[in-house]
Amino acid sequence: MAEEHAGDELEIPPEEESGGEEAAVSFEAEEPEPAAAVRGLALAEEAAPEAAPSDEVSGALASVHRAVSAALERKVAGEGAEAFAAPEDDLEGPGNVVGVGLGYVDQDPLMPSAEPAAPALNLYVVEPVSEERARAVLAETMGAEAARDESVPINVWVTGVIEAQPHRFRMRPAPGGISVGHVRITAGTLGCLARGLNPPRDRRRLILSNNHVLANSNDARFGDSIFQPGPLDGGVSPPDRIAILERFVPIDFGGGPNLVDCATGWAWPDRVQVGQVFVRNGQRRIFRTGATPIPCGRELLVGKSGRTTQLTQGRIIDCNATVTVRYGSRTALFRDQISIRGLAGLFSAGGDSGSLIWSWDPRRAPVGLLFAGGGGVTFANKIGHVLRALDIRLET
Amino acid sequence: MPKPPRETAAVPYDPPPDEGPRSRALAVKERHERELLELPGVEGVGLTGREGHEAILLYLHDEDARSGVPSEVEGVPVTCEVTGPIEAQ
Numbered sequence: 133m134a135e136e137h138a139g140d141e142l143e144i145p146p147e148e149e150s151g152g153e154e155a156a157v158s159f160e161a162e163e164p165e166p167a168a169a170v171r172g173l174a175l176a177e178e179a180a181p182e183a184a185p186s187d188e189v190s191g192a193l194a195s196v197h198r199a200v201s202a203a204l205e206r207k208v209a210g211e212g213a214e215a216f217a218a219p220e221d222d223l224e225g226p227g228n229v230v231g232v233g234l235g236y237v238d239q240d241p242l243m244p245s246a247e248p249a250a251p252a253l254n255l256y257v258v259e260p261v262s263e264e265r266a267r268a269v270l271a272e273t274m275g276a277e278a279a280r281d282e283s284v285p286i287n288v289w290v291t292g293v294i295e296a297q298p299h300r301f302r303m304r305p306a307p308g309g310i311s312v313g314h315v316r317i318t319a320g321t322l323g324c325l326a327r328g329l330n331p332p333r334d335r336r337r338l339i340l341s342n343n344h345v346l347a348n349s350n351d352a353r354f355g356d357s358i359f360q361p362g363p364l365d366g367g368v369s370p371p372d373r374i375a376i377l378e379r380f381v382p383i384d385f386g387g388g389p390n391l392v393d394c395a396t397g398w399a400w401p402d403r404v405q406v407g408q409v410f411v412r413n414g415q416r417r418i419f420r421t422g423a424t425p426i427p428c429g430r431e432l433l434v435g436k437s438g439r440t441t442q443l444t445q446g447r448i449i450d451c452n453a454t455v456t457v458r459y460g461s462r463t464a465l466f467r468d469q470i471s472i473r474g475l476a477g478l479f480s481a482g483g484d485s486g487s488l489i490w491s492w493d494p495r496r497a498p499v500g501l502l503f504a505g506g507g508g509v510t511f512a513n514k515i516g517h518v519l520r521a522l523d524i525r526l527e528t
Numbered sequence: 529m530p531k532p533p534r535e536t537a538a539v540p541y542d543p544p545p546d547e548g549p550r551s552r553a554l555a556v557k558e559r560h561e562r563e564l565l566e567l568p569g570v571e572g573v574g575l576t577g578r579e580g581h582e583a584i585l586l587y588l589h590d591e592d593a594r595s596g597v598p599s600e601v602e603g604v605p606v607t608c609e610v611t612g613p614i615e616a617q
Contacts, residue, residue, distance in 0.1 A: 320617075342616075344616050347537065349616075350538070352537065353534075353537060354534055354535045354536065354537035355534065377537050378535075378537060379535075379537050379538075379539055380537055380538060380539070381538075381539060381540060381541045382538045382540055391541060391543070392541060393616070395537075430576060430577070430578070430579075431578065449574075449576050449585070449609075450574035450575060450576045450585050451574075451575070452554060452557065452574050452575040453572055453573070453574035453575075453585070453587070454561055454565065454572055454573050454574065455571060455572030455573075455574075455587060455614050456565070456571050456572060456614065457614050457615065457616055458613050458614065458615045458616065459615075459616045468546075469574075471574060471585075471587075480617055481617065482615075482617045483617065484617050485616060485617040502617070503616060503617065504614050504615060504616050504617055505611075505614065505615065505617050506571070506587070506611035506612045506613055506614035506615060507609075507610055507611035507612040508611070509587065509609060509611045509614075510617075511614060517541070517543070520541070520543065521539075521541035522539075
């Protein structure tokens, strides 16, 4: 066997790890603030399909939802400038509200009076606020008088400023959760870093994502360029090349069962970093996940950071899914998959493929690799299959 | 300039089938998976619910598909989720 497969350009990754401290770097705002509120409304609309049938939603609840939606629309349109100030000026008041939707009473017993799973208003806010204060703000400044009625349940979700900007930006070194893609695809998500278990791959700094993100759904070769951001997000050669295609598991489009849609890229060590990106209040931040996988468990709370819907939370509903997945005009059958439902809106959307899914607890233990979705349900490969298939371990 | 030897990037993955223990509901789901997948509008078959209260979960293309699926299989209840077509993201 050849001693080293390193090309002229690719260095063998150094063994020392980067610090792993939480890092914050300044964020060149590429989109103006007003879009943040638009994003808030979009989120509210996504939440709407979870609502109970309309005949179960009380008139008071519906009227609060209508009033707050209308107030947010006026805010986005700029007509309500006098009625309430920008969020940063008025986090005590209506500026704190960035989205509204209909859902069910959360299991978190903040409202002991409300029955579990009764229809409820979902209120998305920048800063924590008491339920009492939230009701007063809705009634006094957003035209939702019925919000004073305590029989109208309100779930308050602290989302922070909902960022208008997906993780489409260029970032060096590139972390997990950010736009990436093979030269001939659109864009997906860089899941996390990894390393081969056996020589010579144990000396390579690898990036993990899907076959359909890094390997163009089987139509690719070792050494193909991988860009960050992905081509759809403006990634071009050579300045945005962070890796070359290293390995992928071919997807069987002929009807045979698949277990994984996964691939690795071999990265220039200084162009990538461990951790996952998220954006809060205009700052790009990096957080770490665990590296030791845990098995899928139904009801497990999970999270992911992805190129399109960014940081989201969901709950596993199925650890044994066999599903037919469309790849453009082709379809492939996947078995032994995880499915996840988002908790406040969608868990994922197009462009989030490749995201690492981890348990929403202090371990942040890897559980899955996101690759597909439909109608508010996200599908992921089990991370154990991914690691065995690619003969890698995660470096997170 | 010498080029590095090319590796083959495509490496198939075909692990042996999982022979581990499974719940009765999972065994029923696996026995009937093929026939359930062939029902019109069924995009996928899974298993949901808490331990001891499991249900076969059918992922459906649309609401109309609900009328064509069974309410239980070998005593295991069937529940449905309308996902529309499931697409690579």
